[in-house]
Amino acid sequence: DTEVTQTPKHLVMGMTNKKSLKCEQHMGHRAMYWYKQKAKKPPELMFVYSYEKLSINESVPSRFSPECPNSSLLNLHLHALQPEDSALYLCASSQFLATEAFFGQGTRLTVV
Amino acid sequence: KQEVTQIPAALSVPEGENLVLNCSFTDSAIYNLQWFRQDPGKGLTSLLLIQSSQREQTSGRLNASLDKSSGRSTLYIAASQPGDSATYLCAVIRYTGTASKLTFGTGTRLQVTL
Numbered sequence: 001d002t003e004v005t006q007t008p009k010h011l012v013m014g015m016t017n018k019k020s021l022k023c024e025q026h027m028g029h030r031a032m033y034w035y036k037q038k039a040k041k042p043p044e045l046m047f048v049y050s051y052e053k054l055s056i057n058e059s060v061p062s063r064f065s066p067e068c069p070n071s072s073l074l075n076l077h078l079h080a081l082q083p084e085d086s087a088l089y090l091c092a093s094s095q096f097l098a099t100e101a102f103f104g105q106g107t108r109l110t111v112v
Numbered sequence: 113k114q115e116v117t118q119i120p121a122a123l124s125v126p127e128g129e130n131l132v133l134n135c136s137f138t139d140s141a142i143y144n145l146q147w148f149r150q151d152p153g154k155g156l157t158s159l160l161l162i163q164s165s166q167r168e169q170t171s172g173r174l175n176a177s178l179d180k181s182s183g184r185s186t187l188y189i190a191a192s193q194p195g196d197s198a199t200y201l202c203a204v205i206r207y208t209g210t211a212s213k214l215t216f217g218t219g220t221r222l223q224v225t226l
Binding site: 090 | 144153155161201203205213216217
């Protein structure tokens, strides 16, 4: 099973709302990632967690707050987003660092 | 800063043709390279991972090669089918010491026509 599950699939939120994106994998992977993808552009790295610790933050604005409660779960908490934050948010995991990465189907986020 | 470019940006071929997608990167200090396909509005599906010690990897009708010294990888698709229509992305994987980073190429949008 090489499945990474993301919920919700679609999310519409106002600029004053607080919402969370969820990502789950049961492959025993110890690295988990958040990527942001704008239309017709490649995915851009936001955060990397290694062994449940934040290893990379690509200078992401603080209105995005990642959390890794355990080795299977990765959350992305959203607060006071801007319309330009509308994008496809992708979660990925890999067994060890630098090995094959598996992606979820993404959450399509629209900020109104 | 790693720059990853894919050529061509878009490609339309008739069914049954063999085709080659190109990926070039500026920093050869990479660990591995991975090829993905992405259907419109969907997530990424892993196709092949080439480790830095390998020069080639095959899966079914797909064959990927890696030449780190020249900063190039190619994805060869044999006997293309309409179901192959998608955007193909290469990603170079670099290990930073505490984590690994995937840097994606600009993508090639492939359409296979009947």
